[in-house]
Structures are given as structure tokens and as C-alpha cells.
Amino acid sequence: MGKKVSDFPRIRDLATPEAAYALIVRDYVATGASLSEWSEISVRKSYGTECTSVSPERVRNCLDAHIHEVIIYRDRLALVVAKMRERDTVGYDQRCLFYANGRWLNAGHEGLASTVEEARDEFFRKGERLYGQSMKKLGEFWTRQPVADPNSHLKPYVDFLREQGREPPGFMMEVFNKYQLVVMGEVHNRPTYWAFNSELVRDPAFARRVGTIYMELPSNHQRNIDRFLAQDTCERELVIRMLRDYRDLGWPCKSTLDFFVAVWEISQTLPPDKKLRIRLVDMQRPWEKIQKREDWRLYSRVGRDSFMAENILDDLRTKKDERNGFFIVGMRHAMEELHFAEGTPRSSAGWHLKQALGDQLFYPLSTRTCHNKRGRNKWPAGIGVD
Numbered sequence: 001m002g003k004k005v006s007d008f009p010r011i012r013d014l015a016t017p018e019a020a021y022a023l024i025v026r027d028y029v030a031t032g033a034s035l036s037e038w039s040e041i042s043v044r045k046s047y048g049t050e051c052t053s054v055s056p057e058r059v060r061n062c063l064d065a066h067i068h069e070v071i072i073y074r075d076r077l078a079l080v081v082a083k084m085r086e087r088d089t090v091g092y093d094q095r096c097l098f099y100a101n102g103r104w105l106n107a108g109h110e111g112l113a114s115t116v117e118e119a120r121d122e123f124f125r126k127g128e129r130l131y132g133q134s135m136k137k138l139g140e141f142w143t144r145q146p147v148a149d150p151n152s153h154l155k156p157y158v159d160f161l162r163e164q165g166r167e168p169p170g171f172m173m174e175v176f177n178k179y180q181l182v183v184m185g186e187v188h189n190r191p192t193y194w195a196f197n198s199e200l201v202r203d204p205a206f207a208r209r210v211g212t213i214y215m216e217l218p219s220n221h222q223r224n225i226d227r228f229l230a231q232d233t234c235e236r237e238l239v240i241r242m243l244r245d246y247r248d249l250g251w252p253c254k255s256t257l258d259f260f261v262a263v264w265e266i267s268q269t270l271p272p273d274k275k276l277r278i279r280l281v282d283m284q285r286p287w288e289k290i291q292k293r294e295d296w297r298l299y300s301r302v303g304r305d306s307f308m309a310e311n312i313l314d315d316l317r318t319k320k321d322e323r324n325g326f327f328i329v330g331m332r333h334a335m336e337e338l339h340f341a342e343g344t345p346r347s348s349a350g351w352h353l354k355q356a357l358g359d360q361l362f363y364p365l366s367t368r369t370c371h372n373k374r375g376r377n378k379w380p381a382g383i384g385v386d
Helices: 017-029 035-039 056-064 116-137 150-164 168-178 191-202 204-209 219-230 236-244 254-268 293-300 304-318 349-360
Strands: 066-073 077-086 089-100 103-113 181-186 210-218 277-282 324-330 367-372 375-380
Touching (some): 017 056, 017 066, 017 077, 017 089, 056 077, 066 116, 077 116, 103 116, 168 204, 168 324, 204 210, 210 236, 219 236, 219 277, 277 304
Parallel strands (some): 181 324
Antiparallel strands (some): 367 375
8 A cells, every 4th residue: 555556566467456456557547558458457348448548647647646545345346546636636546346267357447536435435335236246247257046955955966975975086096097088177276186186196006097197287388397207306496487487477386386296206106108297288378478468469369278178189199108188277177068248158178178089088076067147057066176
């Protein structure tokens, strides 16, 4: 608090409301961004205002805006209040933001308030209404319908576990042996989940059944990961370098790093023709080559789901190792049926793989249906569980 917009580093940072506000005011309001540019950092296209020219005075006022207060409502909505001059008036600029997928996105400009108290009061009055509407209007975010009868709802799962339940590692070893590719959806940055994956690869049965692990990580670092696995010493920095490039602010997940180390340790004990491979199948993110918004567009136009699926299918077709594959990917990319907010289908990586592999593809456990306010979406029942 108390920092001017111009005090914030000139990076694309949407990790906090105040950093997002500074980015929006500096790089969008003060530069006259187009509607297509606004859509990249907003929950709805209509939340940006296209402007063909911005006066030098307006630019100065934007850069001199002092962030006074940030209010976060129910972990999803935020209001940033900044003291700012607008023509002959000094007041408190108000911008709403909405939290989705790890980013605080522009959710509308509320104009200039006379006092901080006025800004606070208006935000809290609208908070409940905005939060209730957010799941309908502010983009593609999940909400869970209440369950009227929890016992009845859970009965099929309880019955399944009683009749066919297995310890997870043993169950996974069975499916690794039967299917050409097993897809495991995950919720990012969950240490327990990654510890389970590390336990899997340390089981001697894993390397007998699985030869390649496919991961939702930037493919431009494949050479570094090949080098990491081939060396006699565990050079963690090669993995860390790749994780730093995953997002513009890096990917600070130590448990993911620990998983790579576990794969390296097991590979050291295996004969040359049985060592484990890791293939990075996600879009390239060579940040050293990305200096401007136009540079980023060269890489961001890739459809990540189809890109990952095609990379995996190409590898399955050409690899000489007859052992099966294991694809670790974020939960949304594993779901079978997804729809955009307006109802049109959205094809996940899992969907693309299923079209190509059919019954040679396996999702852990069964498929269940999630209801949201826009319809139904399906995903494997075993994914995303700590």
C-alpha cells in the first residue's frame, strides 16, 4: 500500500490485486489498449474500454496513482482503491478484480469516489450481489450445487469401494500394465498428490510397466530434462530452470521438483534400455525471447489441449519402448466433457486422446458427472484428490 503505479516493476504480474491494478492502469488504461488486448486480462471483453489516444496528462495521472487500499471479498472479488487525479478532480479510483486460475483479472472500473469510505461502502453493498452473479457472468468458473441427500449421493461410491476397493498404488500398477496410456488429472501444487506420484515411480513394478511420463510443462526445455535424467549427478538446477519458465512468475512447486528427483533416482538403478523417460508436452514458453506483447502472441496462439495430445500421440507412434505411458496433467485438461460459458463444446487434451486411443486410454477410477449452472461436465472420479 502507498506505492505509486510507476513504482511497480514492469512485468506482467496478476498474482495480487495491487500488482494487477498497477499492470492494468500502466499498460492498458495509460496506453489506450484495444478491446482484444483488454480481453486477455479481463473476465469479460466488455470490461475494457478501447481508447485510440491518451493525453500526456492522463498518462502522468495514471503513473502517479497511489494505491491506498485493497479489499478482498470471499477470496474471489477484490476492490483496489487508489488516490488519483482526473482532470481537475482528485479522488479515489476504484477497480474491481476477480480471482480465477491463479490470476486477478479485471472485472470492471467503478469510477472515482470522493472518499475512501464511499468506495468501501459501495463495494460491500454490491459484494454479495456481484459474488452471486460471478459464477454466471464473470467467465468460466466452477460452482457446486448443494446435495440434498448426501448419503444417497455417495452410496454408489461407497458401494464400489466396499466391493472393489483397492489400495491406490496396487490399483495403479494394474492399470499401468493394461493400458497404453493412463491419464492422471491433478490440482496443481498439492504436496500429497506429488508424494503419491513419487511413491508410484519408486515401486519396482512401475518401471516394468511404464517407460514414459508425459507432463504438462514447457516443451522448449526438453533438452534440459533429457540432460538431467542422463547425468550421473542429480543437477536439480536443470529442473528448476524449466519450472521458472512455466509461467511468467515461475512455478514454485517443490513437490514437483521432488518428483523429478525421484524419477532420476530410480533411473540410476535401471539398465540403459529400461530407464524412465520424461516428455514435456505443453506449449513453449521461452521467456528470454519474449520482450513484448507481440512476442508472447507467437507462442500463446497454440491450442494447449490439442498441442499436448498431439505431442503424446506422436511420441506413442514413434517410441521404440513397448512399455506404456503415464500422463500427468491439470484436472481441467483431463476432463472428458467441457463447455465454454456460452455452451459450445471445449475439447480437452483427454478428449483428444480418447478420440485417438479409444479403450487403450484409461482415467483412474470411473467417470462421474459434475453439475454447474451452465450444464454438466464429466471428469474421472479419481483426479484432483489430495
